[in-house]
Amino acid sequence: MYILHTEKQFKYFKEVIRLHYEEGYGEDRIAKIIPVGHSTVSRWIAIFASEKGKVMMARDSYKVQAADREQPQDAAARELQKRIKELEKKLLEAEIKAEAYDELIKVAEAKFRIPIRKKAGAKQ
Secondary structure, rough: OOOOHHHHHHHHHHHHHHHHHOOOHHHHHHHHHOOOOHHHHHHHHHHHHHHOOOOOOOOHHHHHHHHHHHHHHHHHHHHHHHHHHHHHHHHHHHHHHHHHHHHHHHHHHHHOOOOOOOOOOOOO
């Protein structure tokens, strides 16, 4: 079992492991966030992985980061799909309403024998 000796190890070891395994950050990115060298971050991750048997491949961390990036795009796409469905529903309602008005005019013209629609061509 690895024993933490320095104050820096006590302070940052758990955060390095959390950033790597939970957030999917790579060693370089962690070294920029936490004031610890790249090789120290790499060594801590290797020690933790050998003790706990956890291994995270580079492609796994890429998938985690890619999933985080896609969420806003997915949300925007879902909002657009929702808006499209709403507009299609409104269009269908407008078409039904137009057909109902047209049928109403036909019935009124037939029943009362009064021309309601405007005739084609203007009178001179």
